[in-house]
Amino acid sequence: MKKLYPAIVAVLIIIIAAGAYKFIIKGSVIESTDSRITIELESGERHFILGEMRGLLSKIQQLIAALATDDMDTFIQVAKVLKDESRGEIQQSLIGQMPIGFKKMSYKIHSDFTQLYDDALAKQDTAYSLQQVSELMQNCVACHATYSLQVAAE
16 A cells, blocks of 8 residues: 555646646647637637727827827826736636736736836836837737637637
């Protein structure tokens, strides 16, 4: 019986490692018809993420409009909303379905919103803020070029 325990422990470790790999690293991805990584989600989850992205894009447009008119007060107000919303709602079911690269990009973009707000308050410099928005948008473009969202087949 003592010889059986190491085998049971080894099997359990393999099962846990496989689950961790799927949950933390790989996520719920499938073969893609284009060069992007396709993340498979339930319909409601996909709509949630796309709604979040549309909201962020709308606020980024507001940031650019504020910078175009040298309106740092409005810029700071919108940047604060982005900062506050970046700590907002996360559907827990989504975390395990996202590949690690998507999680990293998402974290980077959301942490950039905090930096954008903090720097706008401290510097009050429209050119600097515009450069930050440009860099933030590069991350958005990279994410959309790398990943697509698809409703899971039933």
